[in-house]
Amino acid sequence: MRYLVSRAIVIHEMTPRRKRALYTGRYVPITNRPRYELKKFVNAMNGIFPPEQVLGEDESKALQRRHAETPTILHEFYRVWRLSGPDAINHQCKLWREINEYWANMATQLVGVPGAGAAIRHNGRPGQTPRKEALRLFIEFLLNPECDRLAGPCARCGKYYIRGSVRNKLYCSRSCGTRSTALAATRKRRDNEHADKLRRAQKAADKWIEHGHTRLDWKTWVTRKEPDITSKFLTRAVNNGELQSPLEDKKL
Numbered sequence: 001m002r003y004l005v006s007r008a009i010v011i012h013e014m015t016p017r018r019k020r021a022l023y024t025g026r027y028v029p030i031t032n033r034p035r036y037e038l039k040k041f042v043n044a045m046n047g048i049f050p051p052e053q054v055l056g057e058d059e060s061k062a063l064q065r066r067h068a069e070t071p072t073i074l075h076e077f078y079r080v081w082r083l084s085g086p087d088a089i090n091h092q093c094k095l096w097r098e099i100n101e102y103w104a105n106m107a108t109q110l111v112g113v114p115g116a117g118a119a120i121r122h123n124g125r126p127g128q129t130p131r132k133e134a135l136r137l138f139i140e141f142l143l144n145p146e147c148d149r150l151a152g153p154c155a156r157c158g159k160y161y162i163r164g165s166v167r168n169k170l171y172c173s174r175s176c177g178t179r180s181t182a183l184a185a186t187r188k189r190r191d192n193e194h195a196d197k198l199r200r201a202q203k204a205a206d207k208w209i210e211h212g213h214t215r216l217d218w219k220t221w222v223t224r225k226e227p228d229i230t231s232k233f234l235t236r237a238v239n240n241g242e243l244q245s246p247l248e249d250k251k252l
């Protein structure tokens with residue numbers, strides 16, 4: 001059972017000419033544990049679900065299907081929601097029609113809560129199909145006051161995550177960020193080393209032509225001048241078109 005807690009925030013809408021406040025409605029957060037609920041939703045996005053009790057083979061099959069297919073549907077919902085911007089709910093797209101339809105058929109009830117207030121109760125039972133379950137979870141997510149903290153997928157590991165700060169935009173964690181940077185640095189260093197080898201190989205090969213009268217073939221010549229360069233490296237570089245074979249020069 002979940003509560004729509006009775007702590008409500010009245011919003012004011014300013015008309016552009018007369019800056020008069022108009023009472024247009026109330027924002028009622030779905031939960032008084034937004035971070036906890038958000039974490040549960042992120043887990044579902046990443047395919048992690050809390051254990052559920054199932055009775056019989058049919059329920060067990062339905063559960064397996066839900067766990068297998070719901071995350072992909074949630075990724076699609078999330079993508080559409082992100083793309084539609086802050087006025088998302090007013091867009092007349094397919095997703096919003098589907099959400100509204102689901103919401104309209106959801107049984108809700110006004111109940112008393114400890115402290116003498118009231119709350120809206122709705123059923124927290126998983127949906128029968130993966131799509132219905134995705135809709136149920138997504139509506140809960142949209143009602144979460146911290147829903148804009150959801151981010152992802154992480155540029156390195158592909159997981160969805162709760163954004164801690166605005167700076168943390170690409171990676172789910174510090175470790176993913178630093179690993180990714182370290183990887184880029186290694187790649188750059190290797191590229192530089194490769195380019196340097198090619199430069200030295202070309203220079204030595206040119207010398208082979210200038211020298212003219214040697215019994216050594218050009219590859220052996222180059223590998224003797226530049227001991228860290230192998231004959232295999234030269235063959236590959238010529239085949240890749242990164243290096244010009246001096247034999248081609250001779251033919252011209």
Ligand SMILES: [Zn+2]
Nearest residue numbers: 154157172176
């Ligand atoms: Zn990551």
